Amino acid sequence: MDTQELAKRILNGERRALARAITLVESGRADHRAQAVALLDELAGHKRQALRIGLSGTPGVGKSTFIESFGMMLTAQGLRVAVLAVDPSSARTGGSILGDKTRMERLSRDPNAFIRPSPSQTEMGGVARRTRDAVALCEAAGFDIVLIETVGVGQSETVVAQMSDLFILLLAPAGGDELQGVKRGIMEMADIILVNKADGDLKPTAIRTCADYAGALRLLRKRPQDPEFFPKALTVSALEEDGLAKAWEEMQTLTGWRREHGHFDACRAQQARHWFEEEVRLGLLARLEKDPQMRAQLAELGQTVAAGQASVSGAAADMLRRLGAG
Amino acid sequence: MDTQELAKRILNGERRALARAITLVESGRADHRAQAVALLDELAGHKRQALRIGLSGTPGVGKSTFIESFGMMLTAQGLRVAVLAVDPSSARTGGSILGDKTRMERLSRDPNAFIRPSPSQTEMGGVARRTRDAVALCEAAGFDIVLIETVGVGQSETVVAQMSDLFILLLAPAGGDELQGVKRGIMEMADIILVNKADGDLKPTAIRTCADYAGALRLLRKRPQDPEFFPKALTVSALEEDGLAKAWEEMQTLTGWRREHGHFDACRAQQARHWFEEEVRLGLLARLEKDPQMRAQLAELGQTVAAGQASVSGAAADMLRRLGAG
Numbered sequence A, B: 001m002d003t004q005e006l007a008k009r010i011l012n013g014e015r016r017a018l019a020r021a022i023t024l025v026e027s028g029r030a031d032h033r034a035q036a037v038a039l040l041d042e043l044a045g046h047k048r049q050a051l052r053i054g055l056s057g058t059p060g061v062g063k064s065t066f067i068e069s070f071g072m073m074l075t076a077q078g079l080r081v082a083v084l085a086v087d088p089s090s091a092r093t094g095g096s097i098l099g100d101k102t103r104m105e106r107l108s109r110d111p112n113a114f115i116r117p118s119p120s121q122t123e124m125g126g127v128a129r130r131t132r133d134a135v136a137l138c139e140a141a142g143f144d145i146v147l148i149e150t151v152g153v154g155q156s157e158t159v160v161a162q163m164s165d166l167f168i169l170l171l172a173p174a175g176g177d178e179l180q181g182v183k184r185g186i187m188e189m190a191d192i193i194l195v196n197k198a199d200g201d202l203k204p205t206a207i208r209t210c211a212d213y214a215g216a217l218r219l220l221r222k223r224p225q226d227p228e229f230f231p232k233a234l235t236v237s238a239l240e241e242d243g244l245a246k247a248w249e250e251m252q253t254l255t256g257w258r259r260e261h262g263h264f265d266a267c268r269a270q271q272a273r274h275w276f277e278e279e280v281r282l283g284l285l286a287r288l289e290k291d292p293q294m295r296a297q298l299a300e301l302g303q304t305v306a307a308g309q310a311s312v313s314g315a316a317a318d319m320l321r322r323l324g325a326g
Helices: A003-011 A015-026 A030-043 A063-076 A096-103 A105-109 A124-140 A156-161 A176-181 A200-218 A244-260 A263-290 A292-306 A312-322 B003-011 B015-026 B030-043 B063-076 B096-103 B105-109 B124-140 B156-161 B176-181 B200-218 B244-260 B263-290 B292-306 B312-322
Strands: A051-056 A081-086 A113-115 A145-150 A166-171 A192-195 A232-235 B051-056 B081-086 B113-115 B145-150 B166-171 B192-195 B232-235
Touching: A003 A015, A003 A030, A003 A124, A015 A030, A015 A124, A030 A124, A030 B312, A051 A063, A051 A156, A051 A244, A063 A081, A063 A105, A063 A145, A063 A244, A081 A124, A081 A156, A105 A113, A124 A145, A124 A156, A124 A263, A124 B312, A145 A156, A156 A166, A166 A244, A192 A200, A192 A244, A200 A232, A232 A244, A244 A263, A263 A292, A263 B263, A263 B292, A263 B312, A292 A312, A292 B263, A312 B030, A312 B124, A312 B263, B003 B015, B003 B030, B003 B124, B015 B030, B015 B124, B030 B124, B051 B063, B051 B156, B051 B244, B063 B081, B063 B105, B063 B145, B063 B244, B081 B124, B081 B156, B105 B113, B124 B145, B124 B156, B124 B263, B145 B156, B156 B166, B166 B244, B192 B200, B192 B244, B200 B232, B232 B244, B244 B263, B263 B292, B292 B312
Parallel strands: A051 A145, A051 A166, A081 A113, A081 A145, A166 A192, A192 A232, B051 B145, B051 B166, B081 B113, B081 B145, B166 B192, B192 B232
Antiparallel strands: none
């Protein structure tokens, strides 16, 4: 199938065409990459806009259950929902989303939903690019919501937040010392914190945990892109499908406010510029690193610098000289 | 004076040679840069190691008073203290540290102290490089402590944290809503939070504020490079010189633990590698941006991408093609 035909089918919302296109953007082969870029360019300017929701949560917080319940609620309202994953560890663990897909049984059978496993590779830059491309493809295919989930390994939350309109942090009820389980730097990116498992015996703990996080959020300065009372913490029960409508309402309130005040579009434009420049940077560095001799020199000089045998500026100047035109 | 002579004088601890060398690394002229790089390379491998302390605090928290009191306490113990500033806004405000230097009157007259105003330019990458180079020069000159202060504009805390062994956040006593004044993402970088102005009428508020931040810090996961009970929050009074010895003791405890467990050297090696790679990246991008035609294309394509008229991947591929070898 040629690129134009594939683009047409994606714009028609054909799932198999979408799946095929995502496989294309995930490929590491140079000829596939060229086709992928041609396809993405063919699709640029379609004006369709999904709400991109980033979702982070460590294993055990009930992320799959939440995505399924939340996704089913949205599709029941006639919304089309795509679920993508950024999981830099999936290559090592053998694909954690395989389990997710099994667990999201109902949602994966829903004609209004599309679930895509995480691309299996460990390198963060590559994962970011492929996921970002997949988001663009889902948007072109007419999805209303694109959920981008991450298990929160290393830099993945930052990457997901940089390609999302909203960043949601899903947490489990916890008492005392367990509260320390939230990684530094993640809380500060959250637009909304959802404390899951607010059901049964855990309900009182969930409510207390939620109040603790609400308190911690109040210590942070209000961001210009936020209306009053945001970011906020809420309790939900993915299991009993409780609090999900309220959570969705808050997401819409925040999104609506940002759209109204121009922050939504400004943020998207900033993200697009960020990824473009990042991509040019990565491309330039990739050229460097493709060259075995250059790669060896970069590693060697890096080692010298780390050992304190050369100055950072001196070694960098040296490296740039070797690359021609210092 | 030639580079070797300048290097010798710096290693002898001559203040005027140090000041002159810092002027050299701050210069934007290409020939000065070449001399600066030669000098830094000449000085590499001297094995002297200062404790690099990053200090962030917004205007009004009493940063100058703290630096003066803390610095005087250290010099009284026979330690040599250098104070550098990262202030990306100083070009606009006409050099905020001019005021600082006047305010740090006692410390600036201390023969064991060296205070250097912030280089007056707004571009963060350049400020980072110049400050990093200045830290290396102070270290070569035999200073025991290098205090790197920042007023916390934009990315400056991250930059300072990436060149420091310890990152200290100085805060003012505040009640209720004012606690929101701490910028997102800064708290998570702090090794020690110091609540200043724990004196007179403000003392009870300072103690309460300190307890609030201690609580917030407990919500964050313990980092592998931290012993138990770190990061921690303490109260100090720079004015009454109270709590400074305790703060210094905690800094030494943390540093000692990190040295013992290999985190100190590992962190320095990681920082050196980071700055080396960053410098190579900046150099490559600088080459790009030096070319007016390329610069125009980068801006133009960035605009197209921000407006959604081209895909990020497509525009980046386009840009890389224009730069030869896509």
